[in-house]
Amino acid sequence: xxxxxxxxxxxxxxxxxxxxxxxxxxxxxxxxxxxxxxxxxxxxxxxxxxxxxxxxxxxxxxxxxxxxxxxxxxxxxxxxxxxxxxxxxxxxxxxxxxxxxxxxxxxxxxxxxxxxxx
Numbered sequence: 078x079x080x081x082x083x084x085x086x087x088x089x090x091x092x093x094x095x096x097x098x099x100x101x102x103x104x105x106x107x108x109x110x111x112x113x114x115x116x117x118x119x120x121x122x123x124x125x126x127x128x129x130x131x132x133x134x135x136x137x138x139x140x141x142x143x144x145x146x147x148x149x150x151x152x153x154x155x156x157x158x159x160x161x162x163x164x165x166x167x168x169x170x171x172x173x174x175x176x177x178x179x180x181x182x183x184x185x186x187x188x189x190x191x192x193x194x195x
Contacts, residue, residue, distance in 0.1 A: 079120060079189040080161050080169040085153035086182030088127055105177040113161060118172055122159035153182050160189070 091099070113119040133144045156178065163169040166186065173184040 078163060078165070080163055080166075081185075081187045081189060082122075082159040082161060082169070082173045082176065083155060083185040083187065084157045084159075084176060084178050084182065085185065086156050086178045087152060088154050088156070090181060102177050109175055109177065110159075112175075113159070113172060118161045118163060120160040120162055122157065124157040125155060128154040156182075 094102070110119070110122070128146065131146055133146065135142045135144075159176070161169060161172055163172060166188070169186050169188075173179060173186050176184050178184065
């Protein structure tokens with residue numbers, strides 16, 4: 078089964094990291110990524126641009142409305158994701174717990190809804 082691991086962290090915390098701290102965390106992400114690729118769990122994933130670049134789209138009464146920024150004000154912002162293949166939720170949680178930002182932010186584990194055949 079596929080799971081989306083949504084990585085939430087405070088963008089402002091990243092700005093406070095020294096260059097050395099940021100490099101260490103990126104190295105941890107690279108090691109994590111290599112590990113889940115090697116184990117066959119990796120399906121896809123990306124880091125996201127800062128929340129200031131987001132645009133929220135809504136359609137009301139047939140009109141498309143856009144708002145700069147994310148959907149809601151939150152303390153933590155969606156910073157990236159991994160799409161993984163795992164045998165069950167327990168395995169997906171164990172993989173999510175190894176994501177570096179799980180120590181300072183949170184990782185939402187969400188099962189992917191199977192697409193019905195066309």
